[in-house]
Amino acid sequence: MLIASLRRISLNYCPRLLQRARYTMSSTENGQTEIDVSQYNTVTEGKATILFPKNNEVFYNPVQEFNRDMSIAAITTWSEIYFQEQRERLERKRANKAKKAAETGQEASVDDKPHHSLSRSDFTILEALAATGLRSVRYAKEIPNVKRIVANDLLEDAVLSIKRNTKFNEISEDLLHANQGDALGVMYNARGAAEKFDVIDLDPYGTAAPFIDGAVQAVTSGGLLCVTCTDLAVLTGSMYPETCFSKYGGMPLRGMYCHEMALRLVLNTIQTSAARYGRYIEPLASCSIDFYVRLFIRVYDSPAEVKKSASKIGMVYDCNGCNAFVTQPLSKLHVKDNGASRYTPGTGPTVNTNCENCQQNHRIGGPTWVAPIHNKDFVSKMLQHVNDHEEKFGTSDRMKGMLSVINEELDQPFYWTLGNLCGTLHCNSIPMVDLCSAILNAGYKFSSTHCQPEGIKTDAPASVMWDIMKGWVKKYPVTMKNIGELSPARKILAQPAKFEADFTRHQDAIPPSRHIKLVRYQVNPTPNWGPKARAGKPKKEAKPQESKKRKL
Template structure:
C-alpha cells in the first residue's frame, strides 16, 4: 500500500469494502445504490448455495451408479473438489470504480474470482488501487480493461463461461444482453440493472422503448411491472437464439431502476415454451381493465407429450366490455412468473440470518417479504386508478381484499407500488366489488360526464352478493415490515451524467460502454 498516496482520495466504506475515490471527482459515490449492491450480494449468495448443492447432487447421483472402485474414487475426488471453496466466478462487465466487485470479493463465500472489467484505463486503475487497498489478492479481483461485449463474446464456443454475469450500466443494459446470455454458465446467474425507466415505463417515447427492448410499454397503471416484463422478454428472446432459456429468480422494481436476477440454462425443448411465456397485454384506455394474450399455447396430449400451437384470442373485444373504450397494447412482454418462490424464500431467510452483513437489511426484508407474497398473475390494479375511474371515495384496501377473498379469489399487493391489487379475479368481479362498495358510499353522478367509464360501469348491478366481512388473509404478513421506501434522500435519483468538464470514471466509462461497437 506504500505506493498509494491516501491524501489524494476520499474514502467510502460500504459493507466490508472501503473504496478510494479521487478527491478531484465531484460525482463519485451514490449511496442510494447501496441497496442494489446489498440485494445483489444476498441474491448471489442465495443462488450460489443452490448452484453448489445442485452440482453436488448431480455428482452424488453418478456416484451411486459408479460400477468400479476406481470410478467411485474418481467421482469422490471430483465431489471433494466441488465441495471445496473457490467454486464459481463472477464477471462484472461494467465495473467502474470496482466498489461492487470488491464487495463481492469480500462478502461472497466460495468465490474463486471476480473479473472487474471496464473500458477505461482510469477505471481499471481504480479497481487495481482499491483491490490493493482492501488487501485482496489480485487473482481474486482481476481487473480487466476491455470492451464488455468483447469480453462476453470471448466465452462463445468455449467452456470458459462466467457463473455470474453482472450488468449494471448507466442507462440501458439492452446493448449488452446478447453477449451476456451467452457468457453465463449452465444454471448460472445473470444480474441485470436498467436505469432508463423513463424509456422502459413509456413515460415518454414508447417507440424508443420498442427500439431498445422490442416491446411497447404501458405507462398508465403498472408501468414498473411492465418494465420488468419487457426486460425479461428481451432476455428470453436473446437467450432463445442460442437454445437457452431464462428462469427469473427475482425481479425488482427499485427507486429509479429495475434489477432482475435470472438463471440461464440450455435446452431446445424449454426454448419451445418461450412463446407461451410471452404475450401481449391489453389495457383499456378508459377504465384500465387489462387482459393478457399469450403468443403461444401448450396442450398436453393423451400420451403426456406437449403440443405447441399459436395462442387463441383476442381476450378482449374491439371495445372494452366494461366501459366501451378502446385498448392500448403493450408488449410483447414476459407473462410467466417474475420470481421463483423457493429462491425468494431462501433469500429472505438468508437476509434474516445475516442482518449484520447488510446496511440496508430493514428495507431488504421488507421488499423481499412483499415479493414473497406476490401472486404470479401478471399486472395489477391500483386503488388510485380504480377509484379515480369511478370517482368514488377510496375503498379501504382490506375491504377490497376481503371481498375478493370471500368470493373465492386470491389477492396480493405488488412490490412495485403500495396500494396495489394483484388477483386472479376477472375484471368483471373487481368492478362488481366496487359497485357494491359504491352502493354503501354513493357517488355524486351529477359530477360525472355523460361518456365517462364510471357511468357505463355503474349502470350495471353487481352480479353476485359481495361480502365485505373482514377476511383473515386480507392483511398481509409483510405489513409488519418496512414495505415501501420513501425517498431516501433529498434530490435523490441517479447521479447526473457528468458534464464534459467533470466527467468521472464512473459516469464516463459506463456511458461510453453503452456503445459497444465503437472502437475506442
C-alpha cells in the same frame, strides 16, 4: 428508511483507514506504489472501502447500496443452490455407475476422492461495467467461494481506480482482476472459452439492452445474470414509447401497472436473445426499486425448453377508460397423456373491440413476459439468508421488507391500484382491508405487490373487481351529476352487479408482511435520490490568462 441505509457510508478518515494508509506507505520501500489518501474521499460500504476520486473521474451513487446488498445476498443464495445441484448430479452419476456395475457383475470402481470434492466449490464473476470497483470489491470480501472476479471497464481512469481500490482493500490480483476493455468484447470472447463466467453482473448507466446478447452467451448453463436498467422513464412508457420498442422489442403501457410492465419487458428481451442460442431463462427475483429495475435470472441450455418460450410471452390489452387488462400468450402448449407436447399459435383476440365494462377501446402492449417473474423457493432462501446475516447488510431492514412482499405476490401478471379503482368511479377511497376482504369473500385470491404500495394482485377478473366497487358505491353513493355522459364511471355504474359484494372483514385480508411492521416500501427521497450524472473527465487546472497588452 433510506437515510438509515446510508449510515454506514463514511466520508471521513477513520483509524482503520489511516492504518491502511500507513501500511501502504511503508510498503513502498518494497517497490509498491504509494497511495496518497489525501487526494481521495474514502467511502465505506459493507466490508469494502474505496478511494473515491475528488476530481470525478468515476462516480459513486450511495443510493444503490441497496442494489449491491441485494446482489450479494442473491449471488450467495444462488451459489448454495448451484453447488447443491452439482453434488446431487454427481451423486446420481456415481449411483448409476454402481447400479450398472452391479447389473453386469463387474466390481464398481472406487472413487478415491473425498466427498466434498465431488463437485465444484467455487465460481467466477464478471462485472462488465465496474466503474470504481466498489461492487467487485464487496463481492470479493463478502461472498464466499468466489474463485475469480473480473472487474471490467472501458475507461482507463476507471481501471486505475479498480486497481487502486483492490490494493487498498488488500485483495490479491488473482482474486480480483481489473480489465480494460469493451464489455461486449469481453463477453463475446468468453463464449467459446473452456469455462464461461458463472455470474455476470450488468449495471450500466441507462439501459442494459446493448449488453444482453453477449451476456446470455457468456454465462455458464445454470449460471446467474444480474441485470440493472435505470432508464425507467422509457420502460414505463412515460416518454417515447417508440424508444422502448427499439431497445427492448416491446411497447410499454403507461399507467396503473407500468413498473411491473417494465420488469416484464426486460425479461422478454433477455429470453428472446437467449432463445437464439438454444437457451432459456428462469427469473429468480425481479425487483422494481426506486428509479431502476434489478433482475436476477438463471440461464440454461435446453433447446426443448426454448420451444416453450412462446407460451411465456404475450400481448397485453389495456382499456383506455378503466384500465382493465387481459393478457394473450403468443402460443399454447398442449401436453398429451403420454407426455408428448404440441405447440399451437395462441387464439384470440381475448377482448372485444370495446371494453365490456366501460365501452372504451383498448391499447396494445408488448410482446412481454407473461409467466411468473419470481421463483418463490429462491426468494424464501434469499430472505432466510438476510435474516441469518442481517449484520452484513446496511439495508437489511428494507431487504427483508421487499423480499417478504415479493414472497407473498401472486403469480399473476399485473395489478390494480386503489387510486385507479376509486378515481375511475369518482368515489370515496375504499380501505385496502375492505377491498381485500371483498375479494377473498368472493372466492378469489389477492396479494400486495412490491411495485406499488397501493397495488393489489388478484386472480379475480375485471368484471368482479368492478362489481365489488359497485357494492362500495352502493354504500357510499357517487354524485352522478358531476360525471360526464361518456365517462367510464357512468358506463360501469349503469350495469347491474352480478353479485352482492361482501365487505365483512376476512381473517386473511392483512398480509403477514404488514403484521410484522417491515420496511415494505421506499420512503421519501433523499438528497442522493435518482441516478447520478455520467462520470466526467478529470478536472483540469485553469491556465493563467495571458496578458492582453501587446508587447512593445
